[in-house]
Amino acid sequence: MALGQLFIGSSGSLGLITEVTIKLAPLPRQRAVALVAPASTGEVFPLYADVMQRWGGLVSAFEGISRAALEAGLHGQDLARWFDGQLPDYAMLIELSSELPAEQLALNELLQGWLEGEFESGRVRDAVLDADEAIWGLRHRISEGLRVRGKVIGLDLSLPRRHFMAFRERGAAWLATHFPQVELADFGHLGDGGMHFNMVWPLSAGALSAGQELTLREGLYALVAELGGSISAEHGVGPQLQAAYRAHWGRVEPGVLDWARRVQLVWDPHGRMGQVDWGP
Incomplete structure (x- = not known):
């Protein structure tokens, strides 16, 4: 296991950041976004595999959203523009992005052509296109809609x-x-x-x-x-999950807690990087 993974897995509690190297990437020149309703949830991961095989590094988002989450994201809005008012049980948010201009690589045409083929195959039931900002707006409003x-x-x-x-x-x-x-x-x-x-x-x-x-x-x-x-x-894990983490793994697989305690003692024997209650 790489030390970097150990640091990440401890949420930073087993080390201090003393120097940072940042790799910058240019902003995409174009994006194409679709909200896609699969024929069934059984088609979700086959569709994911197909998209990744076709476009790989062009795929900048592939998320799944349940109907209840869609409803929360559309709280107070007109549902008629979304799937003709009949929200699917599950939807996939797919985004392609590229540094190339549309004249060289037309992402919207790629995504639309793929969807047309999937409509014909029966794996996709419906889709919302040409509404990039609205689709991401829906996604980002889910948490707010649920709190209501x-x-x-x-x-x-x-x-x-x-x-x-x-x-x-x-x-x-x-x-x-x-x-x-x-x-x-x-x-x-x-x-x-x-x-x-x-x-x-x-x-x-x-x-x-x-x-x-x-x-x-x-x-x-x-x-x-x-x-x-x-x-x-x-x-x-963090402070809120420590008790649940301890209770859960103490019951399911106690050895996990023992190894976690040992790692903490090796790297931070005096508890200076953060106090962790491993229990008895």
Whole structure:
């Protein structure tokens, strides 16, 4: 394991940045964005694989957004312009970008031509094009739209891509059984398996107790572990997740905590870089 990965994995608690080298890249001259409704969630990753095989480095975004998250992002707006008012159960936000001008490489034509072929194949049901700013505006308003509905319980997860959709389905089923009042509004970065498994405890359900939230989180964390995922994806562990991290891995795989404690002692034996409560 590279030392850089160890530093990243510790959220910076095992080192100090003393010097930084920044590599700059020119801004893209053009972008092409589409919000795509697949025929089913089973088509999502085959479509992802096809896009990456065709365009590789031109793909600057490939995200998945559930219908509830779409509704949150469109809060207070006219839905008629989006999929003729019939929002799909799941949508993919695809963006291509390039430093080349459109005269040399027409990204919109590439994306539109690909979509036409996928319409004919039946893998894509509908799509929104020529609305780049509006599509990204929708995506960035999701969190704000969810907060209007109640208390947001956000899990920052990562799953192997082969288990990504299985977790969505099983997680939704678990919630329907144990917390039917909770609304699931997930979205995520399909390329790296990152998932914002956001849930809303509605205002009509009253106050969410600490015990209820712990039960909810532990139930989903157990499912994440079963499918080989992580409960701390792009945002790391941090103070808020330390107790959950300790309780979860102490129950599922105690050896993980022992190794983490040993690494901390080797690199920071006096706890000067940050106090971590590893438990007994």
